Amino acid sequence: MPHKLIALYQNGNYLVKLYSDGTKIKQTGADNFIAEFPDSIDLKITNYCDKNCPMCHEGSSTLGEHAQLDAEFLATLKRGTELAIGGGNPLSHPQLEQFLERMSAQGIICNLTVNEKHLLENKERISHLIRNKLIYGLGISMQSYNEQAVEFARCYPNTVLHLINGVFMDYDKIADKGLRILILGYKKFGRGNAYFSPEIENQIAITKKKLPSLFGKFRLISFDNLALEQLGIKELIGTKEYDNMYMGDDGEGSMYIDLVAESFARSSTSTKRYPLETEITKMFKKIQLIRG
Ligand code: SF4
Numbered sequence: 001m002p003h004k005l006i007a008l009y010q011n012g013n014y015l016v017k018l019y020s021d022g023t024k025i026k027q028t029g030a031d032n033f034i035a036e037f038p039d040s041i042d043l044k045i046t047n048y049c050d051k052n053c054p055m056c057h058e059g060s061s062t063l064g065e066h067a068q069l070d071a072e073f074l075a076t077l078k079r080g081t082e083l084a085i086g087g088g089n090p091l092s093h094p095q096l097e098q099f100l101e102r103m104s105a106q107g108i109i110c111n112l113t114v115n116e117k118h119l120l121e122n123k124e125r126i127s128h129l130i131r132n133k134l135i136y137g138l139g140i141s142m143q144s145y146n147e148q149a150v151e152f153a154r155c156y157p158n159t160v161l162h163l164i165n166g167v168f169m170d171y172d173k174i175a176d177k178g179l180r181i182l183i184l185g186y187k188k189f190g191r192g193n194a195y196f197s198p199e200i201e202n203q204i205a206i207t208k209k210k211l212p213s214l215f216g217k218f219r220l221i222s223f224d225n226l227a228l229e230q231l232g233i234k235e236l237i238g239t240k241e242y243d244n245m246y247m248g249d250d251g252e253g254s255m256y257i258d259l260v261a262e263s264f265a266r267s268s269t270s271t272k273r274y275p276l277e278t279e280i281t282k283m284f285k286k287i288q289l290i291r292g
Helices: 073-077 096-105 115-122 123-131 146-157 191-197 198-214 225-230 233-237 239-245 282-287
Strands: 006-013 014-020 024-025 041-042 083-088 109-115 137-141 159-164 181-183 220-223 254-258 264-266
Touching: 014 225, 073 282, 096 109, 109 115, 109 123, 115 123, 115 137, 115 146, 137 146, 146 159, 181 225, 220 225, 233 239, 254 282, 264 282
Parallel strands: 041 083, 041 254, 083 109, 109 137, 137 159, 159 181, 181 220
Antiparallel strands: 006 014, 014 024, 254 264
């Protein structure tokens, strides 16, 4: 069945098409994609989390605070913009539903990323959000094989398993199940910096070696920019195919906004951060001017 087009818009010199299965296509007649505003934003809405994962690059804990979800720039987001809402545990934010309703009314496409254990504690609630189109995509962060989380992912086609390079090693257990996976680079940031070890390094090397055997065993394998680098994807698939599929550097059509710290940056690992402003286009221009 063909997937429904849920957003179609011009962003700078390129056209963006977003389909109901999460596929995003960017087209331009120019040599480079030049955006006017971010078509994808990584949005942190809380730093509260009770899981205390040792590699958490956000440094989230039960001492973490929830963000105010009424920042002025939110009203200036363009229709069709994708928000990847995360935390901390975004499900712990008391105004999550209210926020999703507001964004949805504005024509914003919301995706939510949750930890596998939080998913299982909130299955009904998440199913309700998906059924009511308050979220389109669901990211499930999985650290090791979790049968119930995998079953949930198989029931909802717009689910993507988020797997941290060097941490998740159970690829054989999730292969050949029609799943979509996103491999995230290991971030030496927050608690992830102290947790990094020769063992993690070795597991990254094992994953790199194993990767070619995984192609064809998933409905989709995707990578964030850090994982592309850590796993040498360009060398693996060749420059032509890589350039065809590459969605751009961090900050080219995407950005990170931390509503808890009331700051924004190119990506969640950028050390250079700026205080929130009132207009998304101006915020985006700022991160394009300065690297880091
Ligand atoms: S990695 Fe995710 S689940 Fe773990 S402590 Fe951090 S926010 Fe919580």
